[in-house]
Amino acid sequence: MVTSLSVRIGSLTLKNPLIAASGCFGYGTEYSGVIDIASLGGVAVKGLFLTEREGHPPPRIVETPAGMLNAIGLQGIGVHRFISEKMPELRACGAVVIVNICGTTIHEYVELARILSDVEGVHALELNISCPNIKEGGITFGCSLHGTADVVSAVRKATTLPVIPKLTPNVTDIKSIAKAAEEAGADAVSLVNTFLAMAIDVETRRPRLSNIVGGLSGPAIRPIAVRMVYECRQTIRIPIIGMGGIASADDALEFMIAGASAVQVGTANFVDPLIWPKLLGGIESYMARHHLKTLDELVGTLDTNAREKEWISS
């Protein structure tokens, strides 16, 4: 049986559903010596502003139970240097590049979208309206229905690239935000970004991060993220890219059954940069075992029928 792992996200076809999560894979080029980055469904690069940013002072991360907090503060080289310094290598590698864009105003998102639309090798735009680590812009859009709709519709008008707003879980009702994104013309949504959190050193009574608060990621957040993907699946029709704590093929499958067409992996890539072929192999063997030919037969197929009593022969 020939199985296909390809997925469609708007006009974009990914060869498989595994995408490196933004901020957890540098600009992609850092990993080209470690794995074949073209073997991934896609690479979401580190969040980019129009200009360079220094980010927060260290310490920027701290480990927590089954997870980590980060407050990097979106340090980055800015879109122009990204295009001139990183895109040539990404193009040469054949990577499917999804650029994660950040702005403090709608105008900045639009400007970034315009600039990137003309760049060969940029396959999609992920709108970061969900970074919990910067005060201005970003998450303030992602926390309101209007803010989300305004950014998405403005970017939609400025580009023909697939537009994928990335949603924050730090809201009361994520599915209404997803709906607002869909109605404003998003091709897909990705969720979730990190959960706003903090950790304190009790001996010194100091925050463990220089920014005091940061975003929680890793296996600790997975059940909440799965629930959010499931809720959004009930509400919207556009594809969902799910993430939050995926560290094994089963974790990825869980998101897909809940309704994610593709998944991203962030924190687990820090622990095991060679995780990608393992995830892919695990998904392939699951599909073979369950006689599935395409991912459509899997995505959003949560079985909520009443459970039949199992026949246990003793």
Added chain:
Amino acid sequence: MDVAAEVLSNTHLSSDYNVLALAAPEIGRQALPGQFVMVKSGDRLEPLLRRPFSIFEVLRDDSQAIGVSLLSKRIGPSTTLLYEAKPGDRIQCLGPLGQPFVPVAPPGEAWMVAGGVGLAPFATLAEALRITGVKSKLYYGARRADELFHLDAFQRLGVDLELTTEDGSRGTRGRVTLPLERDLKHRAADATVMIYACGPEPMLAAVAAIASAYGRPSQVSVERVMGCGLGGCYSCVIPIKTPQGKPHHVRSCIAGPVFRGDEIAW
């Protein structure tokens, strides 16, 4: 290169220091002095992330590299697992990573400055210097006499030792920068001396400042909290001086861990 390295031996040097010998021939073959590996202790979700460790020794069997050893000090859950590791256990080990020390050539001299577990990168550096015939000296500071390790090995490599302890139980009492500064004062201005340092950051800052004050170049190996070791996460940044004046954060995993002492905005 990521290998599930078998623990060949685990030598407890004290109640919190240990040397872990790992079977990792390819990492051993490629390792350069000052490089590090990212180690995952245990296979659980806690501790979740890997930790960086300088490569302490390259282990050889008949001049064939068979692995590397790590010098570890027990300070948290990861290092506790490493302290308790048993021969035969497997430890995930990614490397070698990072920019190595730039070796000085004869007739230059190498002065290595180590604080505590900061001794780690100097065993391989001393070996490399020995091969090229560079005269070398190790300034090594610890809390107490029984926390000064591996001295014989350095002596066998022809390294002059200058020891300090905080309690005065061996060598000079006080900080390791005391004898360093004393010697710099007396060294002829036309002699080439390269200073290498690894240890707590305040010590590195002090060494860099002293080196600059005496017009000597220095290379320091920093240890920042690292997430991935590959440049993926931007956690381990360190501020570097720029001509514009405002420091710029660079990733110490790929731009370092070795930096010129005078380029860091301490």
